[in-house]
Amino acid sequence: MLPVADLQRSMTFYTRLFGMSVMGRRSDADRKVEVGHVGYGDRATQPSLELIQDVSERAPAHVKPTGGHISIHVSGLQKLCTILEKEGVEFKQPLTRRPGEGNLRAWVRDPDGHEIELAERPAGA
Numbered sequence: 001m002l003p004v005a006d007l008q009r010s011m012t013f014y015t016r017l018f019g020m021s022v023m024g025r026r027s028d029a030d031r032k033v034e035v036g037h038v039g040y041g042d043r044a045t046q047p048s049l050e051l052i053q054d055v056s057e058r059a060p061a062h063v064k065p066t067g068g069h070i071s072i073h074v075s076g077l078q079k080l081c082t083i084l085e086k087e088g089v090e091f092k093q094p095l096t097r098r099p100g101e102g103n104l105r106a107w108v109r110d111p112d113g114h115e116i117e118l119a120e121r122p123a124g125a
Helices: 009-017 076-087
Strands: 002-003 019-030 031-038 048-054 069-073 089-096 106-107 115-120
Touching: 002 009, 009 019, 009 031, 009 048, 076 089, 076 106, 076 115
Parallel strands: 002 048, 069 115
Antiparallel strands: 019 031, 031 048, 089 106, 106 115
């Protein structure tokens, strides 16, 4: 679960730039939150990323990043990084190849500052 300041903005970020699908969205009036799930595939059988926006009267304009990170394994990471750069996505760590492993990695931040590790394994690994 990641707290977000603007649920629609965050859902658009993950679906447009990372190819995720909206797996569900709901309002919880008792808790005063909006909840969205994004991911790959069907929520009944696949993991999802839960995004939660506080919609109470005291909702913060900005949220604090959780301190953890999510990791997404992708193919074509070099091309994805080029797209993310053009979109103005903040890179915490640029695209690098891990010595001895051959794995490509990059670290970016979502609109709320949450860290995302992007990883690509070499072909055949």
